[in-house]
Amino acid sequence: MRKSLNENEKYLISLLKSVLHGLPVEEVPKNVNMETVFRIAHFHSVANMAYYAVKNMKNLSPELLKKWKEEYDKAQLKDVVQRIELNLISKTFEQEGIDHLPVKGFVLKELYPKSDMRAMSDLDILIPPDKAQNARDAMVKIGYTVEHYDGGVQDVYFKPPVMNVEIHNNLFMEAMKNSVDYYKDFAKKLFSENSKTCRRYISDEEAYAYVIAHTSKHYRGGGTGIRSVLDVYVLCEKKPELVSSESFLNILKEQKLDEFFKHISNLSKVWFGDMESTPLYDEMGAYVMISGTYGTRTGEILNRVSEDYKGSLAKSKVSNVMKRCFPPLYIMKTQYRWLKKYPWLLPVSYPMRFGAVLVHRRKNLDVFSNTANVSEEEAKQINTLHKNTGIFTD
Structure with missing residues (x-):
């Protein structure tokens, strides 16, 4: 993996910085290709925001x-429709007695110069685990089709032309143990409190700490992109007292995310503020650039192999392949709902999984070939980078 941004990436960052701060747009350098800049912006879901800089x-x-x-x-259309639909969903859940908490996107939109600058691919709503069927019925009632419903941590719904909604009964899978433990207790407490309405509200500290936790999930998964770094920057700029408060930092410390927050906020200030870069932030920025909005499958495999890397690349590759062939119970429960009731049948589920793997043979062969292609240099580099930026903490 390279260790710094190229000229097209640097120019895109300068465009976004000019939009954030209302600065004059830098003239296009001769070594910058605007077609390439557009492709990068699209890959990171920030082309809508950069348009404010390029339109003239x-x-x-x-x-x-x-x-x-x-x-x-x-982005303009989505911004309007998502607001209308969130109000409709909330009103319907209220009528059906479904406690719920909208999370992530909308708390961030208000921090940008204009709300449409912060594109959202979907709405995320947290509900109690025992309300999944009620939520499904309510969503179908107001015109949504069920895209995914399997008893896992989230169900997915769609309504034309642009509405994607994820209904979560838990905010994290068990791979991120510190965050899982924190948000399980958080959700239990939230939904057990007396409230005059079914729509729940949380403190700014809790809301923005979750944004950081969610960003770290993607960062250590397949990677995360420019938009996440923008989110951190506007948060630090608009809420400086909050992000330095003891209550906010304690929430992050409880999840072992305080070091990661320090480094990603520094990267955001290098890109969109006036902080001088360092080799660490050059490398961190390059990692973000190759990741795109939500990360890539190749990046996910590289991160998994790198996390297991302890001096032997062969051992870390074998470990990664074994985890993919025999996933732990918490993952298998999302594929086979009956394991929730009969967890002792886990060994029986593996032959069924292998059958499904054969059906999607091409996709799964790509996973194994990508694992085989990870080099010792890449594994060392990512392992060191993630340790230095607070992602690999154990």
Whole structure:
């Protein structure tokens, strides 16, 4: 993996910085290709925001400007529709007696100069685990189709033209043990408290600490992109007292995320503020750039192999393959709901899983080939980077 940004990536960061701060747009350098800049912006779901900087450029081709404008128009539409739909869902859940808490996106939108600058692919709503069927019935009632419903940690719903909704009964899978433990207790407490309404509200400290926890989940999974770094920057800029408060930092410490927050907030200040970079933040930035909005399958495999790396690449690869062939119970329960009631049948579920693997043979062969292709240098580099930035803490 490279250790710094290229010129196209640097220019995109400068465009976003100019939008955030209302600064004049830097002239396009000769060694920058605006088609490539657009592709990077699209890959990171920030093309809509960057449009505010490029819309008055005189040397852009009409075809390329049209692509930027389409991203902006989609974000405008989504921003309006998502607000309307969230109110409809909340009203319907209220009528059906379903306790719920909207999380993530909307608390961040208010921190940006304009709310449409912060694109959201979906709405995320937390409910009590025993209300999943009630929520499903309510969502179907208001015109949503069920995209995914299997008794796992989240169910997925869709309504044309742009509405994707994830209904969570837990905010993390058990792979992130510290966050899982914290948010299990958090959800139990939240939904056990007396409330005059079914829509629940939490403190800013809790809301924004969850944003950091969610960002870390993607970062250590397949990676996370520019948009997440933007989120951290506007949070630090708009809520400086909150992010330095003892209550906020204690929530992060309880999940062992305080070091990660320090480093990703520093990276955000390097990119969008006036902080000088260091080799660590150059490398961290390069990792973010190759990840895209939600990370990649290749990045996920590299992270898993690197996490297991303890001097022997062969051992870490074998460990990763074994975990994929024989996932732990908490993952298997999301694929086979009956394991929740009969966990002792876990060994029986593995032959069924292998059958499913054969059906999707091409996809799974790619996983194994990508694992085989991880080099010793890559594993060492990512292992060291993630230890230095507070991701690999054990």
